[in-house]
Amino acid sequence: MTARTRSRDLQAGITLMEVMVAVAVLGILVKLALPTLAGGAHKVNGDSEVAAFMGEIRLRQAQFQLEHGRYLSTGSDETHKFPATRAMQPQALGALPATWTQLRLQPPGEGLRCSYVAIAGAAESTPGATATGAFGFVKPKGAWYYVLAHCDLDGDSSLDSYYFTSSTDAAIKKLNPGR
DSSP, X not given: OOHHHHHXXXXXXXXXXXXXXXHHHHHHHHHHHHHHHHHHHHHHHHHHHHHHHHHHHHHHHHHHHHHHSSOOOSSSSXXXXXXXXXXXXXXXXXXXXXXXXXXXXXXXXXXBSXXXXXXXXXXXXXXXXXXXXXXXXXXXXXXXXXXXXXXXXXXXTTSOEXXXXXXXXXXXXXXXXXX
């Protein structure tokens, strides 16, 4: 084997330095991508819980309205949500509020990440500030309700997620989803 052949054979492989540089670059890319991927997971967790539970509340409000001729508020105003705290992971709920029992609400077995409140009103009553300000809810001519969910899906309470649906629009509106 000549010196020239040996030189070509040595150049055909990858050096340890090249492997170390590739690993370092890959580590930097993963570090940059992780927050984006985690944010997507938070959004999916929030969206799926909120969609399912708001659907449950809508169903129970419709049943309550048929049986009692009115909708039921689960809190006295938008600040009286249950559970009182929000978490990144589902939390055990303990005893449910009396209004949840009246509506026959059944939260999922693993618990809830977000806090919820349903506000109901008659034709002449005024909706809360979050409903009208953040979500543009306009008081309908007849009886109404809306559901507000408040979530802290990323564990940073500086900016939270809010979700909204109402008796007049089944769509779920979102503010800062996944936060």
